[in-house]
Amino acid sequence: xxxxxxxxxxxxxxxxxxxxxxxxxxDKAGVTRQTIIATEAGKYAPSLxxxxxxxxxxxxxxxxxxxxxxxxxxxxxxxNSTEDEK
Amino acid sequence: xxxxxxxxxFNLGIVTLGGLFAMLCFVLAANRIEKxxxxxxxxxxxxxMCIFVPVALIIHKKKSYEAGFDxxxxxxxxxxxxxxxxxxxxxxxxxxxIPFVALGGGxxxxxxxxxxxxxxxxxxxxxxxxxxxxxxxxxxxxDG
Numbered sequence: 001x002x003x004x005x006x007x008x009x010x011x012x013x014x015x016x017x018x019x020x021x022x023x024x025x026x027d028k029a030g031v032t033r034q035t036i037i038a039t040e041a042g043k044y045a046p047s048l049x050x051x052x053x054x055x056x057x058x059x060x061x062x063x064x065x066x067x068x069x070x071x072x073x074x075x076x077x078x079x080n081s082t083e084d085e086k
Numbered sequence: 087x088x089x090x091x092x093x094x095x096f097n098l099g100i101v102t103l104g105g106l107f108a109m110l111c112f113v114l115a116a117n118r119i120e121k122x123x124x125x126x127x128x129x130x131x132x133x134x135m136c137i138f139v140p141v142a143l144i145i146h147k148k149k150s151y152e153a154g155f156d157x158x159x160x161x162x163x164x165x166x167x168x169x170x171x172x173x174x175x176x177x178x179x180x181x182x183x184i185p186f187v188a189l190g191g192g193x194x195x196x197x198x199x200x201x202x203x204x205x206x207x208x209x210x211x212x213x214x215x216x217x218x219x220x221x222x223x224x225x226x227x228x229d230g
Contacts, residue, residue: 032156034159035159037226043226
């Protein structure tokens with residue numbers, strides 16, 4: 001079993017969006033500041049609706065905010081190159 | 087401090103104070119009964135107040151706090167509730183069987199101890215739940 005890793009760019013996006021504070025982001029997403037802190041630090045994996053709300057607060061797609069990495073999962077580009085070699 | 091932490095600390099304080107006062111009144115009542123004190127009804131009413139007033143405060147505050155819980159706080163509260171229910175069941179089991187084992191199968195204990203066991207179980211459950219919430223929030227702050 002590979003290791004799961006959910007990472008995010010919330011901190012960078014906050015600074016890129018007019019130095020948005022954690023409280024401001026929390027108000028836009030409808031959660032507490034502690035939830036934003038825990039999500040930003042990778043200690044809490046948000047639900048899908050919350051992830052969409054955070055992405056909507058930044059005006060970017062959800063995969064620009066959250067990235068999922070798993071050692072056992074291969075990306076579609078890796079699968080295509082394997083089929084071309086055959 | 088978030089609403090969840092405030093709620094947990096409030097419940098913890100109320101349960102601890104109420105439990106201490108109830109124990110104090112119970113000890114005083116038991117001591118006075120042995121000396122032939124006649125105002126046992128007054129003391130029992132004080133004990134009941136020490137139990138039911140905290141319970142009423144906790145229920146009232148719980149409703150107002152829970153309205154503001156977000157998904158993460160609800161998850162923390164669910165974990166704490168599961169832990170408190172498990173601990174309450176274990177406590178009830180131990181509180182029921184330890185006197186039975188200690189006194190021997192042929193002896194009996196007074197029926198007045200049965201509501202005491204149930205109330206202590208409820209207080210223990212609420213105490214464990216509050217501690218679990220405070221601890222989970224503290225762990226997140228330590229790591230972050």
